[in-house]
């Protein structure tokens with residue numbers, strides 16, 4: 240097995256998009272910035288996210304069994320920062336959103352969203368992998384927010 244620092248160093252060289260994964264428990268929305276997101280299957284439509292079990296969001300997703308992956312546009316960098324720990328309470332104050340099937344927030348201006356019901360949860364070390372059955376999704380044109388080498392990036396690409 241390699242060391243944690245070698246692993247972290249190599250992972251810094253992996254470019255990703257940035258999402259905010261939202262959930263809803265007892266009528267209270269919660270979200271976290273997350274880039275461990277991947278498609279799993281098309282039949283049935285399924286994806287995965289990896290969530291630290293020490294994150295407050297973990298409790299929301301594991302108990303409500305719903306989450307929504309919001310793929311951020313470049314102009315939503317301030318939301319990525321906000322949902323990565325800067326705002327502890329009233330996270331969604333002045334954040335515009337609607338809902339789809341599950342009731343988890345769908346952020347206005349996200350370039351795609353995937354509304355999910357939890358199919359499976361697997362514990363791996365500090366994190367849980369949630370496999371979500373996608374019950375609703377949309378996409379719109381825009382420039383995605385990127386993340387690479389510890390910083391937010393504009394990869395100079397655009398989805399139509």
Ligand SMILES: Cc1cc2nc3c(=O)[nH]c(=O)nc-3n(C[C@H](O)[C@H](O)[C@H](O)COP(=O)(O)O)c2cc1C
Nearest residue numbers: 271272273274275289290291294295296323324386
């Ligand atoms: C670019 C970026 C990607 C992140 N990806 C993840 C991730 O995949 N899983 C995770 O658990 N935390 C991830 N985080 C950290 C969480 O956003 C952060 O711990 C957050 O404060 C958790 O909030 P909560 O405790 O209110 O749920 C990421 C942070 C950043 C800035």
